[in-house]
Amino acid sequence: MEQPRKRAKPGRAPAPAGRKSRPRQAEVARLAGVSQATVSLVLNARRDGKGATISEETRQRVLDAARSLGYVPDPAARRLAAARNNLLGVFSFTSTFPTDVQHSYYPFLVGVEQEAAARGYDLVLFTASSGGGPDALSRVRLADGCLFLGRHVPRAELKRLVADGFPVVHLGRREELEGLAWVGADYVSASREVVAHLADLGHRRIVLVREDDDAPASTDRQQGFLDGLDGAGLAGGPDSVLRCADPVSEVTAERVRELVAEGVTAFVAEETDTGAAWQALTGAVAGAGLSCPGDVSLALLGSPPPELAAGPVPTGFDVPRHELGAAAVRLLSAQVAGEEADEPLVACEFRAGLTAGPAPVPEP
Amino acid sequence: MEQPRKRAKPGRAPAPAGRKSRPRQAEVARLAGVSQATVSLVLNARRDGKGATISEETRQRVLDAARSLGYVPDPAARRLAAARNNLLGVFSFTSTFPTDVQHSYYPFLVGVEQEAAARGYDLVLFTASSGGGPDALSRVRLADGCLFLGRHVPRAELKRLVADGFPVVHLGRREELEGLAWVGADYVSASREVVAHLADLGHRRIVLVREDDDAPASTDRQQGFLDGLDGAGLAGGPDSVLRCADPVSEVTAERVRELVAEGVTAFVAEETDTGAAWQALTGAVAGAGLSCPGDVSLALLGSPPPELAAGPVPTGFDVPRHELGAAAVRLLSAQVAGEEADEPLVACEFRAGLTAGPAPVPEP
DNA sequence: TTGTAAGCGTTATCAT
DNA sequence: ATGATAACGCTTACAA
Numbered sequence: 001m002e003q004p005r006k007r008a009k010p011g012r013a014p015a016p017a018g019r020k021s022r023p024r025q026a027e028v029a030r031l032a033g034v035s036q037a038t039v040s041l042v043l044n045a046r047r048d049g050k051g052a053t054i055s056e057e058t059r060q061r062v063l064d065a066a067r068s069l070g071y072v073p074d075p076a077a078r079r080l081a082a083a084r085n086n087l088l089g090v091f092s093f094t095s096t097f098p099t100d101v102q103h104s105y106y107p108f109l110v111g112v113e114q115e116a117a118a119r120g121y122d123l124v125l126f127t128a129s130s131g132g133g134p135d136a137l138s139r140v141r142l143a144d145g146c147l148f149l150g151r152h153v154p155r156a157e158l159k160r161l162v163a164d165g166f167p168v169v170h171l172g173r174r175e176e177l178e179g180l181a182w183v184g185a186d187y188v189s190a191s192r193e194v195v196a197h198l199a200d201l202g203h204r205r206i207v208l209v210r211e212d213d214d215a216p217a218s219t220d221r222q223q224g225f226l227d228g229l230d231g232a233g234l235a236g237g238p239d240s241v242l243r244c245a246d247p248v249s250e251v252t253a254e255r256v257r258e259l260v261a262e263g264v265t266a267f268v269a270e271e272t273d274t275g276a277a278w279q280a281l282t283g284a285v286a287g288a289g290l291s292c293p294g295d296v297s298l299a300l301l302g303s304p305p306p307e308l309a310a311g312p313v314p315t316g317f318d319v320p321r322h323e324l325g326a327a328a329v330r331l332l333s334a335q336v337a338g339e340e341a342d343e344p345l346v347a348c349e350f351r352a353g354l355t356a357g358p359a360p361v362p363e364p
Numbered sequence: 365m366e367q368p369r370k371r372a373k374p375g376r377a378p379a380p381a382g383r384k385s386r387p388r389q390a391e392v393a394r395l396a397g398v399s400q401a402t403v404s405l406v407l408n409a410r411r412d413g414k415g416a417t418i419s420e421e422t423r424q425r426v427l428d429a430a431r432s433l434g435y436v437p438d439p440a441a442r443r444l445a446a447a448r449n450n451l452l453g454v455f456s457f458t459s460t461f462p463t464d465v466q467h468s469y470y471p472f473l474v475g476v477e478q479e480a481a482a483r484g485y486d487l488v489l490f491t492a493s494s495g496g497g498p499d500a501l502s503r504v505r506l507a508d509g510c511l512f513l514g515r516h517v518p519r520a521e522l523k524r525l526v527a528d529g530f531p532v533v534h535l536g537r538r539e540e541l542e543g544l545a546w547v548g549a550d551y552v553s554a555s556r557e558v559v560a561h562l563a564d565l566g567h568r569r570i571v572l573v574r575e576d577d578d579a580p581a582s583t584d585r586q587q588g589f590l591d592g593l594d595g596a597g598l599a600g601g602p603d604s605v606l607r608c609a610d611p612v613s614e615v616t617a618e619r620v621r622e623l624v625a626e627g628v629t630a631f632v633a634e635e636t637d638t639g640a641a642w643q644a645l646t647g648a649v650a651g652a653g654l655s656c657p658g659d660v661s662l663a664l665l666g667s668p669p670p671e672l673a674a675g676p677v678p679t680g681f682d683v684p685r686h687e688l689g690a691a692a693v694r695l696l697s698a699q700v701a702g703e704e705a706d707e708p709l710v711a712c713e714f715r716a717g718l719t720a721g722p723a724p725v726p727e728p
Numbered sequence: 729t730t731g732t733a734a735g736c737g738t739t740a741t742c743a744t
Numbered sequence: 745a746t747g748a749t750a751a752c753g754c755t756t757a758c759a760a
Contacts, residue, residue, distance in 0.1 A: 021447075022505055022530075024753060035731045040755060053729060070528060072505040076449060077753035079440035080736045087488070106470060113491065122503070123489040124451070127481030139486065142439040160434070164386055310674060388737055399747045404739060417745055441737030444752050 023069040032065035034058060039066070043073070079142060088116055088332060089143035091126040093150030105149055108171060111325025112147065119333050137161065145336040147171060147328050151215075167335035171328045173216040181335065183327045183343045187220035187301070188227065190317040190348035194268065194299050195228025197315070197350070202359035203266040203297060204234060207259060209277045210270040212245040221270045221301045247280035253287030260288070260296060265359045271302020271316075278304065278314070293357035300355075315353030320346055387433040396429035398422060403430070407437070452480055452696060453507035455490040457514030469513055472535060475689025476511065483697050501525065509700040511535060511692050515579075531699035535692045537580040545699065547691045547707045551584035551665070552591065554681040554712035558632065558663050559592025561679070561714070566723035567630040567661060568598060571623060573641045574634045576609040585634045585665045611644035617651030624652070624660060629723045635666020635680075642668065642678070657721035664719075679717030684710055 025043075029036040042054055042062040065071075075085045090112065092105055116123050124143050128136070128150075137157040140146040145167030148158065153170070155177060161168050162179050170177075173184035198206055208225045210218055222241060229236040244250040247269075256267075267285070269277040278300050282292075290296050292312070300316035327343045334341030389407070393400040406418055406426040429435075443449050454476065456469055480487055488507050501521040504510040509531030512522065517534070519541060525532050526543050534541075537548035562570055572589045574582055586605060593600040608614040611633075620631075631649070633641040642664050646656075654660050656676070664680035691707045698705030 026753080036754085037732075037756080038730060040753095041730085044755075055729060058730080067502075070502050070505060070524065072502055074444070074449070074753055075451070075506050076440045076443040077736090078755080080438070080444050080738085080752090081754040081756085082736060083755055104470075113489065117491055122506075125477065125487040125489060127477055127486055138436045139439045142443065142486075160436075307673075390737085400738090401740085401748075402746060404737095405746085408739080419745060422745080438737050441752090442739080444736090444754085445738035445740080447739090447752065 022074070023071045024074070025071070028062065028065045028069055028071050031069065032058070032061040034062060038062065076142065079144075084336070085142070085144050086121050087124050087143040088121045088329065088336075089124045089126050089140040089146030091128065091137070091140050091146055091148050093128055093148070093152050093154070105171075107321035108149065108325040108328075111322035111327075112329055113325075114322070115326035115329035119329065121329075121333070141166060145169070145332045147332055153177070167332055169328050169332040169335065171324065173220070175216075181331055183324055183331055184216070184345055185319050185324060186345035186347050187217060188224035189345075190350070191221045191224025191268075191301050192228040192231065193224075193350050194301060194316055195225055196232060198266045198268070198297060198299060198356060199228070199232035199234060201266075201297065201356060204359070205240075205262070205264040206234070206266040206268060207240055207242060207264050208268045208270070209242045209244065209247060209251055209281050211247060211272050211277055212243055213272070218270060218272075225268060225301075244277070244280075247277045248283070251277075251280040251284045253284045253289075256281075256284040256288045256290070256296075260290065264296075266297040266299070266356065268299045268301060271300060271304075271319075275305035275308070279308070282311075292355050295360060297356035297359070299353070312354040313351065315351065315356035317348040317350050319348050386438075387435045388438070389435070392426065392429045392433055392435050395433060396422075396425045398426060402426065449506070449508050450485050451488050451507040452485045452693065452700075453488045453490055453504040453510030455501070455504050455510050455512050457512075457516050457518075471685035472513065472689040472692075475686035475691075476693055477689075478686070479690035479693035479697075483693065485693075485697065505530060509533070509696045511696055517541075531696055533692050533696040533699065535688060537584070539580075545695055547688055547695055548580070548709055549683050549688060550709035550711050551581060552588035553709075554714070555585045555588025555632075555665050556592040556595065557588075557714050558665060558680055559589055560596060562630045562632070562661060562663060562720060563592070563596030563598060565630075565661065565720060568723070569604075569626070569628040570598070570630040570632060571604055571606060571628050572632045572634070573606045573608065573611060573615055573645050575611060575636050575641055576607055577636070582634060582636075589632060589665075608641070608644075611641045612647070615641075615644040615648050617648045617653075620645075620648045620654070620660075621652045624654065628660075630661040630663065630720065632663045632665060635664060635668075635683075639669035639672070643672070646675075656719050659724060661720040661723070663717070676718040677715065679715065679720035681712040681714050683712055 025039040026036045029039045032039065038054070038058065039062050042059050043066065045054065045059070075087055079085050090109070113123060121144075126140050126146070137154060138161075140161070146161075147169050149171040153174065158168065158170075158180065159177060162177070168180065170180055170182040172182065174180055174182045195206060206225075206229065208222060210222060225241070226236045229240065242251065267281055269281045271278065281298060285292060285296060285298065292298055298314065300314040302316060303318050304311070304314050324346050327346050331341060331343040389403040390400045393403045396403065402418070402422065403426050406423050407430065409418065409423070454473070477487065485508075488504075490504055490510075501518060501524075504525070510525075511533050513535040517538065522532065522534075522544065523541060526541070532544065534544055534546040536546065538544055538546045559570060570589075570593065572586060574586060589605070590600045593604065606615065623631075631645055633645045635642065645662060649656060649660060649662065656662055662678065664678040666680060667682050668675070668678050688710050691710050695705060695707040
């Protein structure tokens with residue numbers, strides 16, 4: 001019999017002595033006295049009985065062996081073999097956990113985590129800072145799909161992922177990129193609702209204070225604001241929108257006094273990262289010596305910043321961040337499953353608040 | 365027309381319809397007229413010149429081919445072959461992202477993410493809730509190592525991981541479990557420092573208000589408190605510690621008045637989840653009609669709860685949560701690399717604050 | 729019902 | 745300096 005030539009084989013070096021390597025299917029197989037493939041079959045047995053043809057006895061032996069060894073499938077190998085990982089990626093272009101808690105994605109992640117857990121996915125946080133290189137984004141392919149969040153999107157990279165058919169969902173409206181799925185809040189309807197509320201209270205002249213930004217979140221709010229005016233039969237001339245590069249210096253007490261003198265009875269501010277518009281507005285109203293629900297009504301198109309949590313609850317709406325996160329996961333998970341699903345805009349919840357009241361009766 | 369029957373070969377199934385195939389190293393190789401291995405060598409050429417022995421010409425040809433094909437490495441294959449997942453787990457026994465932001469691990473995660481990114485790791489988020497079963501903990505093995513945080517630790521499961529040589533680090537002191545690595549804040553030193561500060565200000569009778577809890581975080585603070593008294597040559601009798609099951613009802617204005625009458629000039633409260641001790645203390649002092657840095661000095665062994673952020677900054681110390689997270693990742697990453705490293709306690713930073721002043725001169 | 733083996737896209741080793 | 749080739753751990757078609 002021909003002796004198998006025992007020449008040193010090419011290939012990887014043996015595992016370094018120090019660390020114990022995790023158990024693999026082969027070891028489970030050995031312990032259970034079956035073939036490695038059987039282990040795979042047992043472990044991936046579909047619950048719908050389809051294709052699962054394994055005797056209950058073997059099944060148990062394999063399961064026991066796996067448990068006693070603490071076996072867990074290697075996600076990379078699973079993925080490589082053209083199967084699923086049960087891993088969903090989360091990639092933020094800035095840090096996922098910025099030092100400044102205020103600007104963080106935390107509230108979204110709450111929803112993301114819950115929905116992911118409910119669907120049996122674990123979450124991989126791809127840390128943006130690490131790679132840096134052009135293919136930093138490409139690491140996400142380790143997961144079955146990936147959620148993206150952040151302001152500045154590397155278009156080319158993302159486009160590539162989408163083009164390759166890799167499941168991708170962006171959290172926040174993003175229509176610029178053809179074929180990119182996204183979920184977003186319905187700022188238009190919510191803003192319209194707020195304006196309708198003010199109109200119901202008798203306000204005829206309403207002014208929007210917004211920052212000088214072209215983000216969808218801003219333009220959507222303005223659109224809803226104008227829609228609202230329109231729906232109430234109110235004029236929405238150009239002077240009903242104050243677009244300020246720096247709200248704090250532009251929305252002064254004097255300016256507010258002027259506008260009120262002209263007949264404005266209600267102000268609406270958009271919510272932004274900094275909360276500048278709202279802060280400028282409330283500051284100016286107080287500075288003008290006007291009482292809030294009494295002399296003028298105020299509304300905030302969004303949630304108040306945490307540092308103002310102590311003040312009176314502003315009339316306005318809340319962005320359902322949890323729900324947005326959850327919706328994103330639903331959409332992504334549908335994509336992963338190959339179902340080209342579609343998530344509608346998520347509705348914001350109206351918040352009655354304390355800063356809006358009946359329009360003051362004009363003095364004769 | 366009779367289709368030439370392509371007999372399906374064993375092996376993997378055809379790629380799922382959605383997923384378009386991307387160029388691989390083999391195609392780059394073909395285009396560049398070299399072997400696939402050469403492509404790998406070129407693409408992974410170490411910048412330190414070590415082991416890189418490829419002619420500049422080939423190098424360029426390969427690079428060009430890769431670029432023109434838009435080649436991006438497959439992370440799954442890469443990790444599989446390299447036998448490293450570059451994945452660190454984060455497991456919290458409660459939800460990683462509790463709805464209540466206040467009690468969240470957020471501040472730690474900031475540090476964890478940064479350090480992980482710096483070391484080229486991605487993070488896998490596990491939640492106790494998602495798994496469910498008794499071997500839910502076992503899922504963490506899909507990562508190269510795992511960070512644990514939370515109050516209630518399933519000892520048996522964790523022990524198993526440690527025994528199996530799986531790299532594990534607990535965030536927060538945890539000496540009960542033999543062989544479990546952990547990182548913690550040095551509450552003892554920090555508390556001692558605060559007391560020393562008070563003693564320097566002339567206080568001779570200082571009382572600690574703490575909750576009825578046996579967590580290391582509590583006992584460490586008490587120990588540091590007593591050490592501080594001792595170091596200042598002050599008596600640390602049993603009446604210098606107020607251990608309350610319910611601080612708010614036990615630390616009353618009357619009680620404070622009594623103690624002050626007995627000669628107590630400074631109070632120290634431990635920081636807890638709820639912040640009850642500190643709130644009870646400040647409330648009682650105000651209720652007793654005492655002015656804070658004037659009549660009595662107050663110190664908080666930790667950071668004030670967010671809802672009190674508006675008040676005067678308490679004298680005390682800050683737990684370096686970012687740094688703790690980072691330290692945990694360092695320790696874990698050392699373990700993963702097989703280096704049995706050791707992280708010392710992380711120092712807390714003294715905060716001068718505004719609630720402590722010179723001891724009032726006793727009236728004759 | 730179970731075993732055999734191909735192949736996923738890399739990396740790393742040896743031989744040329 | 746480059747090319748073969750063996751792993752890496754897994755899924756799955758097909759043979760037994």
